[in-house]
Amino acid sequence: MRKYFLSIVVIVCGVSVTTIYRNRNENLTAKVFSIAKNIQEYTFGKPEITVNKAIITDFFKKYPEIKKYQYDVTAVYKKRNYKSIWYEDNRIIDLASMLYAKVNQLEEDGIDSKFPCQDKIEGIFDTKSLTANPSETDTELLLSSMYVFYAKKVYFGIDSEKIREIGWFLPRKNLSYDDLLDSMLADPSLLNQNNKNMFGQYYKLRDFLKTYREIEKKGTWNHIATDTAVKMYKPNDSSKTIGQIRQRLTVTGDLQQDSKSNVYDNELMAGVLKYKKRNGYQPNYLITNWQVQRMNLPIQKYIQAIAVNMERCRWIDPELANSNEAIFINIPAFQLLYTKNGKRELESSLLVGKNISETAVFSSYLTYIVFSPYWNIPQSIVENELSLALFGDKDYLAKHNMEASNGKVRQRPGGKNPMGLVKFMFPNPNDIYLHDTPSKSLFEFNYRALSHGCINMDKGKELAQLLLKDDPEWPVERITDAMKGEKETTYMLKNKIPIYIGYFTTWVDDKGDIHFYEDIYDKDEKLASLIAEE
Numbered sequence: 001m002r003k004y005f006l007s008i009v010v011i012v013c014g015v016s017v018t019t020i021y022r023n024r025n026e027n028l029t030a031k032v033f034s035i036a037k038n039i040q041e042y043t044f045g046k047p048e049i050t051v052n053k054a055i056i057t058d059f060f061k062k063y064p065e066i067k068k069y070q071y072d073v074t075a076v077y078k079k080r081n082y083k084s085i086w087y088e089d090n091r092i093i094d095l096a097s098m099l100y101a102k103v104n105q106l107e108e109d110g111i112d113s114k115f116p117c118q119d120k121i122e123g124i125f126d127t128k129s130l131t132a133n134p135s136e137t138d139t140e141l142l143l144s145s146m147y148v149f150y151a152k153k154v155y156f157g158i159d160s161e162k163i164r165e166i167g168w169f170l171p172r173k174n175l176s177y178d179d180l181l182d183s184m185l186a187d188p189s190l191l192n193q194n195n196k197n198m199f200g201q202y203y204k205l206r207d208f209l210k211t212y213r214e215i216e217k218k219g220t221w222n223h224i225a226t227d228t229a230v231k232m233y234k235p236n237d238s239s240k241t242i243g244q245i246r247q248r249l250t251v252t253g254d255l256q257q258d259s260k261s262n263v264y265d266n267e268l269m270a271g272v273l274k275y276k277k278r279n280g281y282q283p284n285y286l287i288t289n290w291q292v293q294r295m296n297l298p299i300q301k302y303i304q305a306i307a308v309n310m311e312r313c314r315w316i317d318p319e320l321a322n323s324n325e326a327i328f329i330n331i332p333a334f335q336l337l338y339t340k341n342g343k344r345e346l347e348s349s350l351l352v353g354k355n356i357s358e359t360a361v362f363s364s365y366l367t368y369i370v371f372s373p374y375w376n377i378p379q380s381i382v383e384n385e386l387s388l389a390l391f392g393d394k395d396y397l398a399k400h401n402m403e404a405s406n407g408k409v410r411q412r413p414g415g416k417n418p419m420g421l422v423k424f425m426f427p428n429p430n431d432i433y434l435h436d437t438p439s440k441s442l443f444e445f446n447y448r449a450l451s452h453g454c455i456n457m458d459k460g461k462e463l464a465q466l467l468l469k470d471d472p473e474w475p476v477e478r479i480t481d482a483m484k485g486e487k488e489t490t491y492m493l494k495n496k497i498p499i500y501i502g503y504f505t506t507w508v509d510d511k512g513d514i515h516f517y518e519d520i521y522d523k524d525e526k527l528a529s530l531i532a533e534e
Contacts, residue, residue: 049084049087049136049137049140050137051077051082051083051084051137051140051141052082053074053078053082055137055141056070056073056074056077056141057070059137059138059141062138063117063120063142063145065116065117066115066116066117066145066149069145069148069149069152072148072152072177073141073144073145073148075177075178076144076147076148076177076178076181077144079178084140085140085143085144085181085185086139086140086143086144087136087140092124092139092143093185094188095184095185095188095191096143097125098188098191099143099146099147099150099184099191100121100124100125100146102150102154102191103115103118103121103146103149103150106150106153106154108206108209108210109153109154109206109310110205110206110209110306110307110308110310110311111153111154111307111531112532113153113534115145115146115149115150116149117142117145117146120134120138120142121142121143121146124139124142124143147177147181148177151177151180151181153534154314155175155180155194155197155198155314156175156314157311157314157315158311158530158531158534160172162530163315166523166526166527166530167358167360167361167523168312168315168361168503169360169361169362169363170315170316170361170362170363170500170501170502171317171363172315172316172317173197173199173315173316173317173318174317175197180197183196183197195318196318197318198313198314198318199313199314199316199317199318199320199321200318200321201313201316201504201507201508202310202313202314204508204512205306205309205310205313205506205508205514206310207508208306208508208514209303209306209307209310212299212302212303212306213303215251215299216299216300216303220247220251221248221251221298221299222244222247222248223244223296224241224244224245224248224292224295224296225240225241225244226241226289226292226293226296227239227241228289230289231288231289232286232287232288232289233245233264233286233287234264234285234286234287235264235265235266235269235285236263236264236265237263237264238262238263238264239262239264240262241292242261242262242263242264242268243260243261243262245268245272245287245292245295246258246259246260246261246268246271248295249268249271249272249274249275250271252275254271254272254274254275254278255267255268255270255271264285269285272285272287273285274513277513277515278513278514278515278516279291279294279515279516279517280332280333280334280446280515280516280517280518281446282444282445282446294518302516304524304528305505305506305516305519305524306506306514307528307531308505308506308524308527308528308531309504309505309506309507311527311531312502312503312504312527320500322342323339323498324340324341325339325340325341325495325497325498326338326339326497326498326499326500327366327434327497327498327499327500328499328500328502329350329434329455329499329500329501329502330502330503330504330507330517331352331359331361331501331502331503331520331521332503332504332505332517332518332519332520332521333504333507333515333517334349334350334351334352334448334449335347335348335349335350336348336349336350336434336455336457336463338463338466340466345466346459346462346463346466348457348458348459348462348463349443349448349457349458349459350448350455350456350457350458351437351439351442351443351448351449351450351451351455351456351457352448352449352450352451352455352520353449353451353452353453353454354449354450354451354452355449355520355521357451357452357453358453358521359432359451359453359454359455359501360428360430360432360453360501361501361502361503362428362430362501363498363499363500363501364426364427364428364498364499365426365427365496365497365498365499366424366425366426366434366467366493366496366497366498366499367425367426367427367492367493367496368425368490368491368492368493369422369423369424369425369464369467369468369490369491369493370419370422370423370425370488370489370490370491371421371422371464371479371482371483371488371489371490371491372413372414372421372422372482372483372484372485372486372487372488372489373413373417373419373421373422373423373435373488374410374411374412374413374417374419374488375410375411375417375418375419376408376410377402377408377409377410377411378431378452379408381452382408382409386409397409400416401414401416401417413485413486413487413488414485415438415485416438417438417485418437418438418439419433419435419436419437420435420436420437420438420456420460421436421460421461421483421484421485422435422436422460422461422464422483423435423436423460424460424463424464426499430453431453432453432454432455432501433454433455434454434455434457434499435454435455435456435457435460436456436457436460436461437456437457437458437460439456440458442456443458447518447520449520449521455501461479461480461483464479464483465479467493467497468491471494474491503521503523504517505517505518505519505523505524
């Protein structure tokens with residue numbers, strides 16, 4: 001190539017000398033440099049696009065509507081020594097057009113938003129667009145701004161500060177615009193699914209978002225008539241409402257087909273059980289009017305619930321799902337999962353905090369177990385509830401196996417202790433525990449936001465046995481003996497176990513079924529409003 005270029009330069013010089021004799025009045029030097037520049041562009045391509053901090057600053061003055069992306073765009077270029085990202089061999093790379101297509105389909109990711117300079121971008125990709133093409137430098141920086149816009153909306157979600165304001169204290173994933181862009185440049189297909197940088201649940205919900213939007217488009221989400229005189233429907237009942245419930249369960253996939261029958265038969269019973277499991281109800285065949293009312297929520301509410309929970313997934317570190325051992329709690333589902341080595345070891349029903357004493361969303365590490373625990377009664381309960389009982393009955397403490405010391409009250413171990421016979425301790429500023437309870441009948445309720453904020457579980461003994469399974473000093477017999485309610489015994493775990501307490505009103509299980517749970521703390525609407533403000 002070098003010899004070829006030198007040969008051309010020789011020819012140019014020859015042409016230049018001839019030109020000197022033909023027209024001495026021309027600016028020969030300028031002409032030689034012009035010809036040389038054209039040859040260089042022909043031989044090596046156009047010079048690289050120049051980007052620097054000053055050019056970026058001028059660009060965002062020109063496009064103030066996207067100025068909020070300036071800091072992140074500048075950071076991305078600084079990492080790359082201000083080299084072009086979107087041009088290669090004088091052509092826009094394929095990733096840019098793929099990204100443009102994704103930005104035009106943000107509704108698939110549950111996002112109702114538009115890139116502020118969408119009309120300028122159209123001129124780059126749409127040959128039929130009447131919009132004038134931006135300059136190459138503007139194109140470069142518009143594409144980078146569009147990338148930051150897309151990454152923020154899809155991969156990062158709303159700001160951490162706003163998340164904390166709504167009470168979400170699970171750790172956010174550690175991801176930078178620069179690293180994400182590197183991965184996409186290396187493999188553009190990651191735009192479709194990126195399990196390394198996105199919590200896997202996100203893509204499962206995205207599939208169902210498409211499904212429910214198709215249902216909305218078809219218009220098959222029909223209203224179910226209710227009869228105020230009928231409190232509930234049971235097997236063998238016959239009613240127009242039964243037929244409408246059957247049609248709905250066919251639409252949601254709980255039934256394979258709609259037989260059009262108005263009789264509550266065996267086929268419908270199977271569909272009802274599946275529906276109830278997906279919606280956090282007790283697995284029985286009774287259909288209450290309250291449950292029918294929930295079925296009658298507009299499909300847009302279900303679509304919003306999916307989109308809102310996709311937003312929550314944007315904050316989660318994908319590595320969370322790969323924990324060797326962990327406890328996962330979903331507050332609206334009233335459910336605990338204990339997993340080890342990628343296998344589900346235990347599933348337990350829960351009681352969580354009432355509306356006035358919400359169970360907090362956070363993470364910690366389980367460090368020790370207390371068998372036959374005392375209940376150290378919170379001062380708020382002593383002042384607001386216990387003081388009234390003591391006023392009416394001076395022997396209240398003795399009758400309830402309680403004792404007072406230095407203004408504090410605790411209940412001794414025993415079968416009636418609200419902590420039950422075992423509690424699992426993890427340091428946290430909310431003074432929340434995971435513990436057993438003597439009130440086992442409460443687990444039969446559909447709605448179980450009934451505690452003062454702590455988390456009560458119905459399988460405390462089973463969890464303790466699993467956690468101590470590999471400790472030969474704690475066989476099942478010793479655990480049983482320690483849970484007789486006679487003496488408080490503490491066991492320090494050899495390895496701390498991560499515990500994650502989250503809030504998901506929509507979840508897709510391992511079988512591929514979508515679950516909808518009641519928004520017990522009214523967090524979905526608040527989050528939807530925050531997303532709309534972004």
